[in-house]
Amino acid sequence: EDKVVQSPLSLVVHEGDTVTLNCSYEVTNFRSLLWYKQEKKAPTFLFMLTSSGIEKKSGRLSSILDKKELFSILNITATQTGDSAVYLCAPEGGSQGNLIFGKGTKLSVKP
Amino acid sequence: NAGVTQTPKFQVLKTGQSMTLQCAQDMNHEYMSWYRQDPGMGLRLIHYSVGAGITDQGEVPNGYNVSRSTTEDFPLRLLSAAPSQTSVYFCASSYSLSGANVLTFGAGSRLTVL
Numbered sequence: 001e002d003k004v005v006q007s008p009l010s011l012v013v014h015e016g017d018t019v020t021l022n023c024s025y026e027v028t029n030f031r032s033l034l035w036y037k038q039e040k041k042a043p044t045f046l047f048m049l050t051s052s053g054i055e056k057k058s059g060r061l062s063s064i065l066d067k068k069e070l071f072s073i074l075n076i077t078a079t080q081t082g083d084s085a086v087y088l089c090a091p092e093g094g095s096q097g098n099l100i101f102g103k104g105t106k107l108s109v110k111p
Numbered sequence: 112n113a114g115v116t117q118t119p120k121f122q123v124l125k126t127g128q129s130m131t132l133q134c135a136q137d138m139n140h141e142y143m144s145w146y147r148q149d150p151g152m153g154l155r156l157i158h159y160s161v162g163a164g165i166t167d168q169g170e171v172p173n174g175y176n177v178s179r180s181t182t183e184d185f186p187l188r189l190l191s192a193a194p195s196q197t198s199v200y201f202c203a204s205s206y207s208l209s210g211a212n213v214l215t216f217g218a219g220s221r222l223t224v225l
Contacts, residue, residue, distance in 0.1 A: 043201075043214075043216050044216075045214070048213060088154070092212060098144070099156075100156075101153045104153060
């Protein structure tokens with residue numbers, strides 16, 4: 001059975017802190033891994049990773065995929081209150097080739 | 112370009128009633144899907160479609176029907192609502208980025224079944 005585990009489930013930090021969010025997965029027919037940010041409404045796309053060791057960066061956010069150890073991390077540096085959200089990890093694969101979502105990490109950034 | 116549009120945003124039903132959640136996209140995406148999101152459970156796939164006339168079941172299809180008569184529309188039907196179907200429902204369509212399906216979500220529909 002395909003499995004995606006995100007940790008921690010929730011995290012409270014202060015502005016300016018650096019955070020690391022973890023995602024481990026066991027997914028058949030793995031093709032790629034996507035990260036989404038969900039504030040109060042719909043998830044929005046952040047990153048897509050397909051190859052190990054490739055670090056994707058977008059401003060203060062970066063992400064790495066390790067296809068050998070089956071995990072990905074999402075780093076956020078110099079956190080701001082606007083980073084408060086649930087971050088979802090979603091490997092693409094499984095028997096049907098769809099996105100399989102983890103339960104998410106709820107990040108709260110306090111001023 | 113409206114993206115993915117879902118209606119209604121909120122709905123309250125009584126047990127046993129039926130209803131349809133509407134989903135439309137104007138991006139000419141072939142792939143569309145429906146997810147439900149429950150506290151502590153993450154997003155779970157209900158049904159999906161890879162093109163007009165083609166649908167398939169996801170992880171939690173029981174109690175739901177879908178059809179895809181056009182590329183733009185992908186309605187989700189609840190046949191006989193049950194309290195266990197109280198949830199937030201998201202419709203999504205996807206484009207391909209380097210071979211991966213990147214989902215674009217609608218704003219969600221919050222359904223309460225009494």
